[in-house]
Amino acid sequence: xxxxxxxxxxxxxxxxxxxxxxxxxxxxxxxxxxxxxxxxxxxxxxxxxxxxxxxxxxxxxxxxxxxxxxxxxxxxxxxxxxxxxxxxxxxxxxxxxxxxxxxxxxxxxxxxxxxxxxxxxxxxxxxxxxxxxxxxxxxxxxxxxxxxxxxxxxxxxxxxxxxxxxxxxxxxxxxxxxxxxxxxxxxxxxxxxxxxxxxxxxxxxxxxxxxxxxxxxxxxxxxxxxxxxxxxxxxxxxxxxxxxxxxxxxxxxxxxxxxxxxxxxxxxxxxxxxxxxxxxxxxxxxxxxxxxxxxxxxxxxxxxxxxxxxxxxxxxxxxxxxxxxxxxxxxxxxxxxx
Amino acid sequence: xxxxxxxxxxxxxxxxxxxxxxxxxxxxxxxxxxxxxxxxxxxxxxxxxxxxxxxxxxxxxxxxxxxxxxxxxxxxxxxxxxxxxxxxxxxxxxxxxxxxxxxxxxxxxxxxxxxxxxxxxxxxxxxxxxxxxxxxxxxxxxxxxxxxxxxxxxxxxxxxxxxxxxxxxxxxxxxxxxxxxxxxxxxxxxxxxxxxxxxxxxxxxxxxxxxxxxxxxxxxxxxxxxxxxxxxxxxxxxxxxxxxxxxxxxxxxxxxxxxxxxxxxxxxxxxxxxxxxxxxxxxxxxxxxxxxxxxxxxxxxxxxxxxxxxxxxxxxxxxxxxxxxxxxxxxxxxxxxxxxxxxxxxxxxxxxxxxxxxxxxxxxxxxxxxxxxxxxxxxxxxxxxxx
Numbered sequence: 001x002x003x004x005x006x007x008x009x010x011x012x013x014x015x016x017x018x019x020x021x022x023x024x025x026x027x028x029x030x031x032x033x034x035x036x037x038x039x040x041x042x043x044x045x046x047x048x049x050x051x052x053x054x055x056x057x058x059x060x061x062x063x064x065x066x067x068x069x070x071x072x073x074x075x076x077x078x079x080x081x082x083x084x085x086x087x088x089x090x091x092x093x094x095x096x097x098x099x100x101x102x103x104x105x106x107x108x109x110x111x112x113x114x115x116x117x118x119x120x121x122x123x124x125x126x127x128x129x130x131x132x133x134x135x136x137x138x139x140x141x142x143x144x145x146x147x148x149x150x151x152x153x154x155x156x157x158x159x160x161x162x163x164x165x166x167x168x169x170x171x172x173x174x175x176x177x178x179x180x181x182x183x184x185x186x187x188x189x190x191x192x193x194x195x196x197x198x199x200x201x202x203x204x205x206x207x208x209x210x211x212x213x214x215x216x217x218x219x220x221x222x223x224x225x226x227x228x229x230x231x232x233x234x235x236x237x238x239x240x241x242x243x244x245x246x247x248x249x250x251x252x253x254x255x256x257x258x259x260x261x262x263x264x265x266x267x268x269x270x271x272x273x274x275x276x277x278x279x280x281x282x283x284x285x286x287x288x289x290x291x292x293x294x295x296x297x298x299x300x301x302x303x304x305x306x307x308x309x310x311x312x313x314x315x316x317x318x319x320x321x322x323x324x325x326x327x328x329x330x331x332x333x334x335x336x337x338x
Numbered sequence: 339x340x341x342x343x344x345x346x347x348x349x350x351x352x353x354x355x356x357x358x359x360x361x362x363x364x365x366x367x368x369x370x371x372x373x374x375x376x377x378x379x380x381x382x383x384x385x386x387x388x389x390x391x392x393x394x395x396x397x398x399x400x401x402x403x404x405x406x407x408x409x410x411x412x413x414x415x416x417x418x419x420x421x422x423x424x425x426x427x428x429x430x431x432x433x434x435x436x437x438x439x440x441x442x443x444x445x446x447x448x449x450x451x452x453x454x455x456x457x458x459x460x461x462x463x464x465x466x467x468x469x470x471x472x473x474x475x476x477x478x479x480x481x482x483x484x485x486x487x488x489x490x491x492x493x494x495x496x497x498x499x500x501x502x503x504x505x506x507x508x509x510x511x512x513x514x515x516x517x518x519x520x521x522x523x524x525x526x527x528x529x530x531x532x533x534x535x536x537x538x539x540x541x542x543x544x545x546x547x548x549x550x551x552x553x554x555x556x557x558x559x560x561x562x563x564x565x566x567x568x569x570x571x572x573x574x575x576x577x578x579x580x581x582x583x584x585x586x587x588x589x590x591x592x593x594x595x596x597x598x599x600x601x602x603x604x605x606x607x608x609x610x611x612x613x614x615x616x617x618x619x620x621x622x623x624x625x626x627x628x629x630x631x632x633x634x635x636x637x638x639x640x641x642x643x644x645x646x647x648x649x650x651x652x653x654x655x656x657x658x659x660x661x662x663x664x665x666x667x668x669x670x671x672x673x674x675x676x677x678x679x680x681x682x683x684x685x686x687x688x689x690x691x692x693x694x695x696x697x698x699x700x701x702x703x704x705x706x707x708x709x710x711x712x713x714x715x716x717x718x719x720x721x722x723x724x725x
Binding site for chain 1: 645
């Protein structure tokens, strides 16, 4: 288990998550000629979020391909390119626009190593900007991680810090397994004091990290909800609660060891994520924690999630997204009266 | 569906608003008539030696015999399912033989004849139909991918593979096999788009066998399928899918077209699925016997045999030797299937990820311990009985 606290500085020279991701792509393209980027608007424009900014100019349009506007086609041809020996990095423009590629992902990408008895691995990274909080129109704010985490054969990774954006994306591209790389789009422009000149090391996939130590209860979260949980932990001090915060970073594989240790240390846990709660990643976490920490728990594991409704219009999304108050409300229901 | 008895083309012309009213039935490239007469085509010539024709004949007969044996094995309970290629031997052997060894094929689950031409052991094709694996061959060994069961998906894989070839500057090409039903899939249209935009060296080989399980081609399209290519900006050709020579000539041309940087080609091999969709299907529920009878007259093997005999290039000794070889193949396949080892239960946990994976490792360990507790219990029981 490692402990790290993301810097929230806004100092000059600070780096955004977007530029760290861009740097990871650039370094991967430079170091490995088999790496190819495919997606809509990733070339000349540099992507709608500018994550691929400048890459086509530096590495050529045949290393950073502007593709036809067809997500199944993008991922399906990436499968063939990987079979040929290339290492495709696919960009899905938005979470909900990745659904046309779902069949290719589930039926082919995730299964190919297994169905070929290991003869044909598919080292494909599928980058997907996900989550809400940006005032996006319909279909631009989904949290679709549970669909992917439920699919055997995939790794599902989501960074919440600038350093992890770089380190985990490098690891995803280097992985010989397919990785769904979920980028919290509302954190794209959050900054940290992270130097692009001396990039952080590649982070291994599959390890959670304790972002804040605490003694009262443990918040378990990932991606866009990490800053919210850290803010909640600060606010909780006024209530006399000292909250720990775990950043999963990798939803699959899942780091049972770190999570269980963090829960045992406090005896209380709340899982926080934006996506709907029913049959969501939080349900899996609650089950795993209950199975492993039952005798350490003073209260049932609670979940603070998006509601089980279609994602609401932008004017109403703040009611849907887990915020500091709803998190503190859940912490307050962890049977403290004993 | 009614068929034109001479050309094998649908008599149902496109509706007036879909094309010129005087378009008539689509042209069908043919080099060998159903009666076994060799004819020339202005665009697709083919030089063959008698020896080559005998070799093609042998492929057709062996593939059909293998297919019949697999159907029998399913009926006898040795296979869980079989998808017969009966009637489509010429389309598969013709296109299969057009490929160089370095050309890559992306098949559906019915391309047993293509597998044969690529050198995949027929016995290996049966593993998935027996239920012991998802495909028992190494795709890269013979440049023949595993069978893709999801309809149409492999056309995108083929296109991506072809895009990879372009990046290398190699002069290999790819064939994407699919059927008339798959032509309705979005993946196929997307593959056409990507292949066209990137000028990928891929040949789309559509075996229009007239039926997608119970749905006739009319449920898939209002225009002849080969004409779809023009909308994507590349050539489309309809070939007599029961004429192995025409399939060979047209596919060879298309592969050269693709490998020389001129982009993709769509070939519609107009043929007929003589058998059921699979051994689980009952075609008597949706098609009439007369249709089957009319296609029997266009049998791909009989016409080549007639041609060989008429030219004096095949005597009874040759025909009998091929027959004997086919029986030998059938025996080998039957024996091979019956003695195919059952898979090891622990193998289900293998090759899920590149490296160790905590969840899968834990489940394997737990399940094997659980399973072995039963094995030891059974062993104890047996010991007790022996006592």
